[in-house]
Amino acid sequence: MAKRVxxxxxxxxxxxxxxxxxxHYFGYPITPQTEVMHYMAREMVKHGGTFVQAESExxxxxxxxxxxxxxxxxxxxxxxxxxxxKQEGISYIAGAELPAVVVNIMRxxxxxxxxxxxxxxxxxxxxxxxxxxxxxLVIAPASVQELYELTVKxxxxxxxxxxxxxxxGDGTIGQMMEPVAFKEKEDSVEVAKPxxxxxxxxxxxxxxxxxxxxxxxxxxxxNRELQEKYRVIEEKEVMFESMNLEDxxxxxxxxxTCSRICKNVIxxxxxxxxxxxxxxxxxxxxxxxxxxxxxxxxxxxxxxxxVELSSGQMIEDVxxxxxxxxxxxxxxxxxxxxxxxxxxxxxxxxxxxxxM
Numbered sequence: 017m018a019k020r021v022x023x024x025x026x027x028x029x030x031x032x033x034x035x036x037x038x039x040h041y042f043g044y045p046i047t048p049q050t051e052v053m054h055y056m057a058r059e060m061v062k063h064g065g066t067f068v069q070a071e072s073e074x075x076x077x078x079x080x081x082x083x084x085x086x087x088x089x090x091x092x093x094x095x096x097x098x099x100x101x102k103q104e105g106i107s108y109i110a111g112a113e114l115p116a117v118v119v120n121i122m123r124x125x126x127x128x129x130x131x132x133x134x135x136x137x138x139x140x141x142x143x144x145x146x147x148x149x150x151x152x153l154v155i156a157p158a159s160v161q162e163l164y165e166l167t168v169k170x171x172x173x174x175x176x177x178x179x180x181x182x183x184x185g186d187g188t189i190g191q192m193m194e195p196v197a198f199k200e201k202e203d204s205v206e207v208a209k210p211x212x213x214x215x216x217x218x219x220x221x222x223x224x225x226x227x228x229x230x231x232x233x234x235x236x237x238x239n240r241e242l243q244e245k246y247r248v249i250e251e252k253e254v255m256f257e258s259m260n261l262e263d264x265x266x267x268x269x270x271x272x273t274c275s276r277i278c279k280n281v282i283x284x285x286x287x288x289x290x291x292x293x294x295x296x297x298x299x300x301x302x303x304x305x306x307x308x309x310x311x312x313x314x315x316x317x318x319x320x321x322x323v324e325l326s327s328g329q330m331i332e333d334v335x336x337x338x339x340x341x342x343x344x345x346x347x348x349x350x351x352x353x354x355x356x357x358x359x360x361x362x363x364x365x366x367x368x369x370x371x372m
Contacts, residue, residue, distance in 0.1 A: 020195035026051035032167035039065035042079035049121035077105030087212030093119035107146030111227025115174035121190035132352020133187035138329035160194035255298035264293030308337035
């Protein structure tokens, strides 16, 4: 069995990236993700890589564009306001179909907000964030071990589909320490990149990386190609965890830190004679709509309770997936406050009694 090491979540993200073959990091410090930068600043040079603290988040994401265009594995990380500044660059990366991994360890907002955990960037991450019709792969780990495994997977998916894969975590996930078991060698997949701007190599023409299409028919064709790629991802790359669904009367929808709190609530509800299950999206996009629809068809289910560190953002996708088959209720906290187990349990009791 692999030796387990006690590490902070943010540092595990950086270590996972290095193990996945990332050799270029560009970023700008902002809490609560700065340990990703600290780790990369210390370790990247040991692996012959490049670490740059850019002059701004805008500069950092454009450096990502340049490195990704050469086919190299590249990472940037930030927190909510910093990710907002990167949105134009992320849209350009999407338009140019370049692979990159972006980490957002979310903090409270809007505006400068505070440094405590939040899930208020769900819309920004899953609906594009920048301009144009594009998507990011959005992955939401719920433990330090998952931060490791899913960061490695994010690099593989980014390469496979030539797009941004975003690790979306809240401040608690990034700051907490847990044991993590690393593999001796990663199973990371090498993908051929004949499109990369690395020289002629006997070709008749230069490779060109761009996202500008002056002719409207050309631009429409490019957008249709992107949308077709996204449909493939929606079929093949959905990840979720379902638990305790057999004969469940109430089903919780939660991700990240909220899902960890809810697991304890499930046990507490069982002591009251209430059967509670949970669907935890691991990919926020593509969203596990089919699983929510399947669970909504279960005759035992009285309703869903969506729990978030926001005013209610993922709930829109839950409601779309459930499609009116069962009621969907919401419990959320904001400002860096976490929902308590008692708060969630009280909501479950109300749903069970038909008092909602």
